[in-house]
Amino acid sequence: MDNTFKEFLQEKGYKFTKQRQVVMEVFAEREGEHMTTEEVFHYAGKKMPEIGIATVYRAVSLLESIGFLTALTFEDGTTRYERRLEDEKHKHHHLVCNVCHEITEVNVDLLDDLEEEIEKTVHFHITDHNLKFYGICDKCSRKKEGEANEV
CATH class of the missing domain: 1.10.10.10 (Winged helix-like DNA-binding domain superfamily/Winged helix DNA-binding domain)
Incomplete structure (x- = not known):
């Protein structure tokens, strides 16, 4: 190394x-x-x-x-x-929990068609993009449901 x-x-x-x-x-x-x-x-x-x-x-x-x-x-x-990583064309995307602030990586990238369309119509060469989704992770959702059931 x-x-x-x-x-x-x-x-x-x-x-x-x-x-x-x-x-x-x-x-x-x-x-x-x-x-x-x-x-x-x-x-x-x-x-x-x-x-x-x-x-x-x-x-x-x-x-x-x-x-x-x-x-x-x-x-x-x-x-x-x-x-x-050297072989990454794009950064992966991130899911950010609004409750516990845990960050989860998502390696699904469906933006290739959108990038092609932007490059073609706007004549802008895209070298990378960054996408973040905010919400509530499964662990926090289950915890919240459990608290609601206790009431």
């Missing part, structure tokens, strides 16, 4: 450091999670206790700017990051 991270950074023209490696490892080990920089700092600190929050902020910012991470901002205004 170290060599893959090292090669990725060097391809992009950046130096490979132990701190950047640790941050990249955190995302690789927590694939599919949507983490704030503070959460990344927490996990990175377990691997490298001497790492500072400013170093993690700089590493996350760099990794997002060179395409290793994708930044996502949800309604609460918090920016979360997830690892972007």
Whole structure:
């Protein structure tokens, strides 16, 4: 894994450091999670206790700017990051629970026809899109139903 991270950074023209490696490892080990920089700092600190929050902020910012991470901002205004896989044409979509704020990834993308139509009629080349659905997850719905039945 170290060599893959090292090669990725060097391809992009950046130096490979132990701190950047640790941050990249955190995302690789927590694939599919949507983490704030503070959460990344927490996990990175377990691997490298001497790492500072400013170093993690700089590493996350760099990794997002060179395409290793994708930044996502949800309604609460918090920016979360997830690892972007090299073979992804588009980011996957997200379901956000309004009650527990759990984020679920959805890998169904039915927007190809819409993108083609936009490109054809507006002459706008689409490179990506981001779609979020808000609602109530199954766990919160069942909990709410259970509370209603108790009354």
